[in-house]
Amino acid sequence: MRTEIATLGEFGLIDHLTEGIQPKNESTRYGIGDDAAVLSYPADKEVLVTTDLLLEGVHFDLTYVPLKHLGYKAAVVNFSDIYAMNGTPKQITVSLGLSKRFCVEDMEELYAGIRLACEAYNVDIVGGDTCSSYTGLTISITCIGEGEKGKTVYRNGAKETDLICVSGDLGAAYMGLQLLEREKAVLKGTDKDVQPDFAGKEYLLERQLKPEARKDIIERLHKVGVQPTAMMDISDGLSSELMHICSQSKVGCRVYEEHIPIDYQTAVMAEEFNMNLTTCALNGGEDYELLFTVPIADHEKVADMEGVKLIGHITKPELGCALITRDGQEFELKAQGWNPLKNGGNTTEPAE
Amino acid sequence: MRTEIATLGEFGLIDHLTEGIQPKNESTRYGIGDDAAVLSYPADKEVLVTTDLLLEGVHFDLTYVPLKHLGYKAAVVNFSDIYAMNGTPKQITVSLGLSKRFCVEDMEELYAGIRLACEAYNVDIVGGDTCSSYTGLTISITCIGEGEKGKTVYRNGAKETDLICVSGDLGAAYMGLQLLEREKAVLKGTDKDVQPDFAGKEYLLERQLKPEARKDIIERLHKVGVQPTAMMDISDGLSSELMHICSQSKVGCRVYEEHIPIDYQTAVMAEEFNMNLTTCALNGGEDYELLFTVPIADHEKVADMEGVKLIGHITKPELGCALITRDGQEFELKAQGWNPLKNGGNTTEPAE
Structure with missing residues (x-):
């Protein structure tokens, strides 16, 4: 029709x-x-x-x-x-x-x-x-x-010693995109009726194709009376967004690799694609999770909160923005986040 | 550079x-x-x-x-x-x-x-x-x-016997577009340095390339205390917009050809292009003038207003929407206005 x-x-x-x-x-x-x-x-x-x-x-x-x-x-x-x-x-x-x-x-x-x-x-x-x-x-x-009025949360309010929190898990939407791109390449030129097998990878596809906004997290924060000092949603990747918050708040940060929330399916896919899992979680983009900072006094309230993970803390600006790896090394965070003007977007469909 | x-x-x-x-x-x-x-x-x-x-x-x-x-x-x-x-x-x-x-x-x-x-x-x-x-x-x-609050003017408030008013003049932006399209066709394949001669047609080009919003008319109406009963701006042509107001207000209208404001340059251009001037003014589009209705009691206030012309009146719905020509004939108004989905837009640049 x-x-x-x-x-x-x-x-x-x-x-x-x-x-x-x-x-x-x-x-x-x-x-x-x-x-x-x-x-x-x-x-x-x-x-x-x-x-x-x-x-x-x-x-x-x-x-x-x-x-x-x-x-x-x-x-x-x-x-x-x-x-x-x-x-x-x-x-x-x-x-x-x-x-x-x-x-x-x-x-x-x-x-x-x-x-x-x-x-x-x-x-x-x-x-x-x-x-x-x-x-x-x-x-x-x-x-x-x-x-x-007065409760709006900007990117520029993070203070030294604030805790850095993130909702849900990261990198799955990016892995879903990789999966779809791979299937597209595989199916090119083959019988159109071939259905790709996505069994066991449903979560990745859902994160890419049908993301949700974290209304529930905002409600939970209200409920326990936590007012974040800074907040933004993660669309370009955790690294890029963290650097926005730090530069606009004029602070530094320490984020711990071991605390970055990653789903099991994301890890399996990264292995399959031979990609560095932490890089995917830091720079993948399109997560639409919330990244926010709270005063250290709210530690217990957020530590117990369903769907929220503490991943690090805010520091003095002189200390810069760094990732602490599992083996204790410090790496400067870089915003290699998805920049649609630099690489021409996240898909590969030239049309002009 | x-x-x-x-x-x-x-x-x-x-x-x-x-x-x-x-x-x-x-x-x-x-x-x-x-x-x-x-x-x-x-x-x-x-x-x-x-x-x-x-x-x-x-x-x-x-x-x-x-x-x-x-x-x-x-x-x-x-x-x-x-x-x-x-x-x-x-x-x-x-x-x-x-x-x-x-x-x-x-x-x-x-x-x-x-x-x-x-x-x-x-x-x-x-x-x-x-x-x-x-x-x-x-x-x-x-x-x-x-x-x-309470002063917003919608399209659906026009009442029987209301006067129909329009600001500025109509059809000039459309004529400006025709002029630019003609020059583009003429210059195709010729020396790029040839400058088209637009002398005496500046107004048409200005209306097409640098339209203004009628802030001044709104201010004048406020000043004399006139609250229009219905209003919209003319982007798709007078005919089309009048029919929106009439259908949403559930009324009819009579508009007089002789009262439709048209600039001298628009008339000259229509002659040059061998186009019907009234059709251009009724269906040209992109005028960004205001079309509004006022109670008949406000007649004197709008009749004297700079930049505003009375072009007709609102009738019972049964009488439909009609144009009365200079020789007294009645024609049903049709919205042949610029419909970008029907004719593929107002320019001729196929790109897909």
């Missing part, structure tokens, strides 16, 4: 995709259908705004990413940025650029993923914009969230 | 482009440099959000659009959407996707245009995101504005 987008037109397509969307949040006064969305936030809230531009061939490869997953992930990575400010995502706008390759059914899939993410995180879609593109799929999502 | 973007990297480029940006608005608490921007609006304000995605080859053609103008226009069209809600633009975020064709100096030009627009309209740049693209230039801008 393939319905050409031209049969609906721009406005018809938006109407079709956004049909039945009902605002759930009190701060959403008017959603799709006018020159702008209208929001209303009480005076004790701060309004948080983040935006992400995703381009086919650079940020995603549709040969192995299902459109529904792509929609889900595109929304969730924006929610993650709002949680990383200690806020709650409330609204998103979605702009799409589509080439003729895409039909109405494709956009239904993509939107189904976006809507699923919005339901799961209680976020309203308040704006939609669709236009034609000559070059694949472009997705631009802006997310608006709220935070309690 | 050409500096490759890779020499700065993603973060370096953003730092470079946004250097020296200081927030001017009280509602901007924290701009570029964290996971999200932090805004704070008082409780008597509504927060307005609009977004626009611009793709090279679809929305702009760099063979005749200078990057600085493109940046200016990309920002201003978003401001226009906020004014069209009876609001004031306050913040924007800017996401860019760049292919290797672009260098640091190109991005300086683009950003110079965006920053110029932000200075002219007193708007803060609070977020920037840059990534590589395989396919030309992608610009995604989100604008946040504020409106007085």
Whole structure:
């Protein structure tokens, strides 16, 4: 079944995709259908705004990413940025650029993923914009969230002796990407019906294809009354993000290799690919876990917290940023994190 | 002079482009440099959000659009959407996707245009995101504005007997586009140093390349105490926008051909191109003028207003939407407005 987008037109397509969307949040006064969305936030809230531009061939490869997953992930990575400010995502706008390759059914899939993410995180879609593109799929999502006034957590508040915490585990999304890229290369030119065997590697694929934002961690921190001094989400790799926090907070850090949380499947895959496991966890990217610092007085509260690991501490700036290996050696941390402008992105699809 | 973007990297480029940006608005608490921007609006304000995605080859053609103008226009069209809600633009975020064709100096030009627009309209740049693209230039801008609570003007408030008003004049931006397209075709294959002669057509080019948002009209309406019942900005053409207002307000309208404001240069160009002038003014698009309705009691206030023309009135829905020609005939209005999904955009650059 393939319905050409031209049969609906721009406005018809938006109407079709956004049909039945009902605002759930009190701060959403008017959603799709006018020159702008209208929001209303009480005076004790701060309004948080983040935006992400995703381009086919650079940020995603549709040969192995299902459109529904792509929609889900595109929304969730924006929610993650709002949680990383200690806020709650409330609204998103979605702009799409589509080439003729895409039909109405494709956009239904993509939107189904976006809507699923919005339901799961209680976020309203308040704006939609669709236009034609000559070059694949472009997705631009802006997310608006709220935070309690005075409770917003920035990257620049880490203090000497603060503890460094990370949620979940690292490197799995990167390993999932390697796995998908390998299968893509293997399957090139072979029978399209061959299904790759991902048994035992489901976690890696899920981390790459359907990441979640750590709403639960923010809630747990609130519950025990811990206010992080600095926080960000890990999208470019632990090393890169740690260096952002340290440079913006004007401090140094010590991180212990043995404490970096890594899943068993990630370790098995690194072995299979003959990659250094710690390097993968430090520089892999797309983890969407939270990296945060807390005062040392909160040690017990975070040490016992489900899904949170203490990986090191903040130091004086003169000491720099270093990794302490299992055998006690000190290495300077380097942000070799995923830099899409340096290496042309994380996929290998030249299209220009 | 050409500096490759890779020499700065993603973060370096953003730092470079946004250097020296200081927030001017009280509602901007924290701009570029964290996971999200932090805004704070008082409780008597509504927060307005609009977004626009611009793709090279679809929305702009760099063979005749200078990057600085493109940046200016990309920002201003978003401001226009906020004014069209009876609001004031306050913040924007800017996401860019760049292919290797672009260098640091190109991005300086683009950003110079965006920053110029932000200075002219007193708007803060609070977020920037840059990534590589395989396919030309992608610009995604989100604008946040504020409106007085209860004073926001939607498209759905027009009432029977309301007067229909439009600011400025129509069709000039479309004629400017035709002119640029013609010169591009003429110059194809000729000496690149040949400079086209645009003497006497400056206004058309300015309307196409450097449109302004009608902040002044909003201020004039406030000053005389006129609150429009419905309003939107004209981006897809008067016909299309009138039909949006009428269908969302569940009313009809009568518009008089003789009252549609058209500049002398637009008329001359239409003659030269052998185009129907009224059709150009009705369906041209990209005017970024304001279309609004006011109660008939405000007749005198708007009739005398500089830069505003009365072009018709709102009717019962049963009467439909019609244009009354100079010779008194009635034609049903049709939205043949610029639909980028139907005709593949307003330029002719196939790139896929």
